[in-house]
Amino acid sequence: MSDTAHTLTGRIDGDVAPARVRDYIDLLKPRVMSLVVFTGWIGVVIAPVHVHPFKTLLAVIAIALGSGAAGCINMWYERDLDALMARTRNRPLPAGRVAPDDALGLGVLLSVFSVLLMAVSTNLVAAALLAVAILFYVFIYTIWLKRRTPQNIVIGGAAGAFPPMIGWAAATGDVSSVGIALFLLVFLWTPPHFWALALYRSEDYRRAGVPMLPVVAGPRETKCQMVIYTLLLLPVAIAPTLLGAVGWVYGTVALALSLGFIGHAIAVWRTADDETAFGAARKMFRYSLIYLAALFAALPVDLVVSRIAG
Numbered sequence: 001m002s003d004t005a006h007t008l009t010g011r012i013d014g015d016v017a018p019a020r021v022r023d024y025i026d027l028l029k030p031r032v033m034s035l036v037v038f039t040g041w042i043g044v045v046i047a048p049v050h051v052h053p054f055k056t057l058l059a060v061i062a063i064a065l066g067s068g069a070a071g072c073i074n075m076w077y078e079r080d081l082d083a084l085m086a087r088t089r090n091r092p093l094p095a096g097r098v099a100p101d102d103a104l105g106l107g108v109l110l111s112v113f114s115v116l117l118m119a120v121s122t123n124l125v126a127a128a129l130l131a132v133a134i135l136f137y138v139f140i141y142t143i144w145l146k147r148r149t150p151q152n153i154v155i156g157g158a159a160g161a162f163p164p165m166i167g168w169a170a171a172t173g174d175v176s177s178v179g180i181a182l183f184l185l186v187f188l189w190t191p192p193h194f195w196a197l198a199l200y201r202s203e204d205y206r207r208a209g210v211p212m213l214p215v216v217a218g219p220r221e222t223k224c225q226m227v228i229y230t231l232l233l234l235p236v237a238i239a240p241t242l243l244g245a246v247g248w249v250y251g252t253v254a255l256a257l258s259l260g261f262i263g264h265a266i267a268v269w270r271t272a273d274d275e276t277a278f279g280a281a282r283k284m285f286r287y288s289l290i291y292l293a294a295l296f297a298a299l300p301v302d303l304v305v306s307r308i309a310g
């Protein structure tokens, strides 16, 4: 970074706008990060070992900073696309409130720091998984797949599936069948989560030339795929119960929530392939967030209930 004036300003077309702390926080995609961090934290707390609360805190901070760092580098790389889309054109980089070099610097710095923090505070397995998640999101999803194939979300979505497995590894030093089940859960959840949004934002993606499924294959195919993914998700969602890691409190919640997700996908599928589908798609997008948060919240609740009951 150069002098203070440059650090604190972003330039676009000769305009100079002040960069606020809020802009740097926005570069870390804090709202998405909140759910990423929650799934990572649950990975730590459901592991069958005692972890000191301070160690848990450091692991969660490392996941938060790693996720923010990846989001920051993603925004740096996509500043041209973000300028073309209504949803993203007011972000700090396309709006010219932060200089691109500063965003890249922050992203790289936080990436390195988060992995080192994880290594020092927990173990090398968790640190390596965090590094893989960051690299996957930046190189595989953002740089390689996003602009090339409508399968970008399916393959690239793996990045967002790492945090619960990272949390579990931070606690145990290992990757277990439960860690893998939680990875698969988020992995299969991501396409219906994202395609619900992409259905009512497809005009944005078309304008920016991003080959998202509704743009390339159309709304009908997207809606079919969403039904398929929610159906595949059901058995994976109840897998932690089937594996014996948690009991039937979680299993029942997972079954009910998954049937609700399938119901939303079918409701979207039944809509016409025009703008009248937007309402149902928005509802499904919102439900996807509640679904994942409630499912992960049910895991420790189940363990507490089982402990009290048994």
Ligand code: HEM
Pocket: 031, 032, 033, 035, 036, 039, 087, 141, 153, 156, 157, 158, 159, 160, 161, 186, 190, 193, 194, 197, 289, 292
């Ligand atoms: C490659 C995988 C994913 C893609 C492409 C994706 C895409 C998106 C997009 C485009 C939005 C709208 C953001 C906005 O309005 O600016 C969004 C919102 C959101 N996503 Fe995802 N997502 C993915 C994975 C995840 C994961 C793994 C999580 C958490 C575990 C997550 C949690 C959220 C949350 C909480 C929001 C709402 C943010 C808000 O209210 O502004 N997403 N996602």
Ligand SMILES: CC(C)=CCC/C(C)=C/CC/C(C)=C/COP(=O)(O)OP(=O)(O)O
Pocket: 029, 032, 036, 063, 066, 067, 070, 074, 078, 088, 130, 133, 134, 137, 146, 159, 160, 161, 162, 163
């Ligand atoms: C620990 C770690 C590295 C976690 C990563 C978590 C992760 C991959 C989250 C994905 C979240 C997200 C908003 C993707 C947006 O895709 P986009 O970039 O296509 O969305 P945009 O159009 O809003 O920029």
